[in-house]
Amino acid sequence: MAEAPPGPPSSQGSHREAIAATELRWLIAMVGLLALMLAVVVTTSLAHALHPPSNVEVIDPVTLHLSGEFVENNLGTAAEPDGSVTVRVLAQQFGFAPNCLEVPAGTAVKFRLTSPDVIHGFLLIDTNVNTMVVPGFVAEVRTRFEKPGEYAMPCHEFCGPGHHGMWARVLVVPKDQFPALTAIERVRCAGG
């Protein structure tokens, strides 16, 4: 506290009461603001699925081409026994492999990405799909596309001189068309 204000003891006492009342008002306002901000975070996370992806899964960026999930012939869209699909993608200077990802509409889609070199970005414009792809980790994003359509997929983390040209796309096809596509057709986005 600063030195006591001038005046008789009774006025000092009422001064302190005024300060205490002001501090209490600020305290209530701050607690209210914190509660409001927490409510916004929880609501957007639960109702709109807006939250940072937090899939802490490690992978060796040096050997991922040679064996395991991200070998070349395992990239692209794979159907799962439960009816969902998994899309595996490599993000590397300066492109995505595969360059087009074909997925069925009205289906649970799980994207799994990793990088053998530097940090890249995975973003689907007009959706809430947005994450960093960090070497040494597998980024995983789950989503669902209700209607057929096409989404641009730019790398949105500066990753070197070719960053501006690092693009791919996602092609959403009708659910009944998807099973007839071969793995090669899927990565070439046949029908798109």
Ligand code: CUA
């Ligand atoms: Cu990859 Cu920017």
